[in-house]
Amino acid sequence: MRTTASAISKGTETLVHTGSVPDAVAALMRAPHQLGDFPFPVSYGYLAVGVVDEGPAEWLGARVFGLLPHHSHHLVTAEDVHRIPDGVSDRRALLAGAAETGINILWQEPPRLADRVAVVGAGMIGAATALLAAQMPLARLEVVETNPERRCLLTGLGLTAVHPDEASGDCDIVIHTSGSEAGLARALALTGDDGTVVEASWYGTRSPAVPLGADFHARRLSIVASQVGQVAAGRRLRRTRVERMRAALAALADERFDALLTGTSPWHALPQVMEEISGDTALAAATLCHVIDHTAPEPEAPPAGGADPDSDAAPGIPH
Numbered sequence: 001m002r003t004t005a006s007a008i009s010k011g012t013e014t015l016v017h018t019g020s021v022p023d024a025v026a027a028l029m030r031a032p033h034q035l036g037d038f039p040f041p042v043s044y045g046y047l048a049v050g051v052v053d054e055g056p057a058e059w060l061g062a063r064v065f066g067l068l069p070h071h072s073h074h075l076v077t078a079e080d081v082h083r084i085p086d087g088v089s090d091r092r093a094l095l096a097g098a099a100e101t102g103i104n105i106l107w108q109e110p111p112r113l114a115d116r117v118a119v120v121g122a123g124m125i126g127a128a129t130a131l132l133a134a135q136m137p138l139a140r141l142e143v144v145e146t147n148p149e150r151r152c153l154l155t156g157l158g159l160t161a162v163h164p165d166e167a168s169g170d171c172d173i174v175i176h177t178s179g180s181e182a183g184l185a186r187a188l189a190l191t192g193d194d195g196t197v198v199e200a201s202w203y204g205t206r207s208p209a210v211p212l213g214a215d216f217h218a219r220r221l222s223i224v225a226s227q228v229g230q231v232a233a234g235r236r237l238r239r240t241r242v243e244r245m246r247a248a249l250a251a252l253a254d255e256r257f258d259a260l261l262t263g264t265s266p267w268h269a270l271p272q273v274m275e276e277i278s279g280d281t282a283l284a285a286a287t288l289c290h291v292i293d294h295t296a297p298e299p300e301a302p303p304a305g306g307a308d309p310d311s312d313a314a315p316g317i318p319h
Contacts (some may be wrong), residue, residue: 003072003294007047007094010287011179013276016044020204032067043252045069047097049090065093070270072294080244088252090293093259099248102129107232109173109224116138116171120151120187124288127260129161130217142167157256177201181208196222260288266296
């Protein structure tokens with residue numbers, strides 16, 4: 001497979017990039033085709049699309065998605081990749097991992113007819129999950145987000161996006177994807193009596209404080225873990241991972257997913273991009289899904305004698 005583009009899954013890849021994968025789950029957190037071991041050196045990533053250059057005749061030229069690292073080429077079996085449906089662009093297909101995670105979350109604690117649902121956190125996973133949930137016959141669906149630019153983006157997609165202070169309470173189900181203590185506390189506050197919080201955030205080596213005092217027990221709240229590594233309980237005996245991925249790719253026929261692709265960089269800028277996305281930067285705040293373009297040309301060679309001595313940029317990497 002010749003890679004045409006890959007994407008950064010900001011939450012998990014930031015934790016990998018900063019060496020924050022706990023030893024206890026290092027084996028579980030291995031990407032399907034990861035090279036090396038945590039913490040370093042490691043070649044990570046699991047959102048890639050490309051074209052089959054060599055293989056069985058029926059696969060030649062096929063556009064495919066795979067859970068593959070940020071490499072220019074991959075040697076894989078036909079079972080490792082999935083055909084991208086007609087009508088879904090290569091770039092949008094990069095969101096198959098996010099859509100698959102959203103499907104798993106909704107399978108974990110399925111909303112019922114006329115339910116009141118909130119999604120706390122409008123990152124790539126939260127936004128994708130909200131787009132999927134919006135297709136259900138819910139009484140109310142709100143996306144709770146602190147970032148006003150993200151709220152504006154989601155409003156433009158036809159979703160109801162609100163600041164945490166303005167969110168409606170008494171929810172049947174609250175899906176938490178913000179990866180923050182404050183987000184988890186707000187999710188519990190928005191959940192109605194006997195309601196459920198689906199915790200879809202992963203905190204790496206952090207141990208967030210969870211407000212289990214006050215009325216948590218009196219209101220009989222539940223917190224349910226959701227993790228895409230396994231098909232959600234209640235579905236795993238009737239759905240395979242392949243079937244779940246096919247459902248995710250089919251869901252990407254919705255053109256609104258294009259809005260979650262918030263930036264593009266050439267492949268040779270990946271080290272710099274990861275540094276910026278992992279820090280407190282404007283790029284990190286703006287990023288939902290950042291695309292890495294593997295069709296970009298090779299960077300120009302530095303001038304004879306090395307890089308410009310007045311420049312603090314690495315050779316071949318733009319400022």
